[in-house]
Amino acid sequence: MQDEEAWNNIKGWTEAAGVAASMRNNRLGVLGHYYNGMLDVYSDLTLQSVVFGTHFELLEMCELKKYRDEASEEDVQKKIEEFNNTFDVSEECEAKEIKRAAQTSVALDKLVASRDLGSMACYYEGESGNEYENIVTSVIAGNxxxxxxxxxxxxxxxxxxxxxxxxxxxxxAGGSFSEFYLMDFKDDALYLGHDGPAHYAIAEGRVNLVPLPVYHGKPGKGLSIQMTVKHGPVTLLSVVVGKDGIFLLVAEGKSLEGPLLQIGNTNSRYKFSIGAKRFMNEWSKQGPSHHCAIGVGHIADKIEKLGHILKIDVVKVC
Incomplete structure (x- = not known):
């Protein structure tokens, strides 16, 4: 009864069982379409549902636009207050851009509530100057x-x-949307990040809301998130589809202090026990998409338990 290791093991199993149940009951919204030509992110929704039990809600941009058009001035002002309370809003952010993002954020909240969503994947471009482009270039803060x-x-x-x-x-553990940016061979470190959305609850210090005159690899301009994942232990996770089905790819590392790219993105420096070059080779050999989720703490053992419950393999790189 006094064995701490045994109780930690039991706790890990109960947490993993809870996560499996949450995934089984989750409603995941899909809004828009894939990034054209980004073949590694394409997904078999049926297979995802079979393995995790996920229910998929296929959403329409016109529904989001309806909620945006219906957003009251009071709701928009409350959302601006939430921005100011949650983010360090750069003085360079134009008032009209803040209001535009706030109105879209109100609509996103309504969409999530009306469809009872627990997560969402989205992408859209729209013709230059049309209303849908106006929406999709203002989603990062709300997301x-x-x-x-x-x-x-x-x-x-x-x-x-x-x-x-x-x-x-x-x-x-959080779970911030990330991709590989660069390798620092001198310091044996990797940089990962993305142009939002980020998990602000796992940030090192305050999260910055900043303007981007041009989005990276996407049309339009608007507000973006600049933050660093909390310094200390982290876990990377990717859901991978291999020749035998879905498996989980995981690695434990450390978020480090040090110089970062000031580009209006979420980016951090990471080190891994096996070194940057070997990590990149071993991770890439498993065939994941170029995205992964980053969380705080070392939780690979819990993810391995989740894999056992779901009856899927878990590959740990380090």
């Missing part, structure tokens, strides 16, 4: 608020990573 409330929103319609983010969120 980040939802993600920080453990309703993860995956960009570029990456359903597999929405699943990984939800797993991390249900374990209480």
């Amino acid at each position: 980040t608020l939802l993600t920080g409330k453990n309703i993860p929103i995956a960009g570029e319609c990456e359903v597999k990573n929405a699943q990984a983010m939800k797993i991390m969120a249900e374990f209480g």
Whole structure:
């Protein structure tokens, strides 16, 4: 009864069982379409549902637009207050851009509530100057608020990573949308990040809301999130589809202090026990998409227990 290791093991199993139940009861919204040509993010929704039990809600942009058009001035002002309370809003952010993002955030909240969503994958472009483009270029702040409330929103319609983010969120580890940026061979470190949405609850210090005159690899301009994952132990997770079906790819590392790219993105420096070059080789050999979810703490053992419950393999790189 006094064996701490035994109780930690029991706790890990109960947490994993709880996460499996949450995934089984989760409603994942899919809004828009894939990023054109980004073949590695394409997903078999039926297979995802078979393995995790996920219910998929296929959503329409016109529904989101309806909620945005219906947003009251009072609701928009409350959302602006939430921005100011949650983020360090840069003085360079134009008032009209803040209001535009707030109105879209109100609509996103309504969409999530009306469809009872626990997560979402989304991407859209729209013709230049039309209303849908106006919406999709103003979603990052609202998506980040939802993600920080453990309703993860995956960009570029990456359903597999929405699943990984939800797993991390249900374990209480966060789960921030990330991809590989660069390798620092001198310091043996890797940089990962993305152009939002981020999980602000696992940030090192305050999260910055900043303007981007041009979005990276996407049309339009608007507000974006700049943050770093909390310094200390982290876990990376990817939901991968291999030749024998879905498996979980996991690695434990450390978020480090140090110089970062100031590009209006979520980016952090990471180190891994096997070194940056070997990590990149071993991770990439498993065939994941270029996205992953990053959470705080070392929870690979809990993820391995989740894999056992789901009857799928778990590959641990380090």
